[in-house]
Amino acid sequence: MDKTLSHKSLTWRTALSCDGGACVEVAADRNIIVIRNSRQPSGPLLEYTPEEWHEFVSGIKKGDFDDLLN
Numbered sequence: 001m002d003k004t005l006s007h008k009s010l011t012w013r014t015a016l017s018c019d020g021g022a023c024v025e026v027a028a029d030r031n032i033i034v035i036r037n038s039r040q041p042s043g044p045l046l047e048y049t050p051e052e053w054h055e056f057v058s059g060i061k062k063g064d065f066d067d068l069l070n
Helices: 050-062
Strands: 024-029 032-037 046-048
Touching: 032 050, 046 050
Parallel strands: none
Antiparallel strands: 024 032, 032 046
């Protein structure tokens, strides 16, 4: 991600089921998927390539991480 890119210049999205406080927010910047904690909007960002994001979302859909919720 461009070092000069502001958190505010991205269009952030949350899941429709977000409870309004404890959510992960996601945005896209060129060829990078950016993730942040909704409780810390000016905090650190995590960056992933579209391929990494696809693999992660595929794993979620298959239940690969369901054990983390127990």
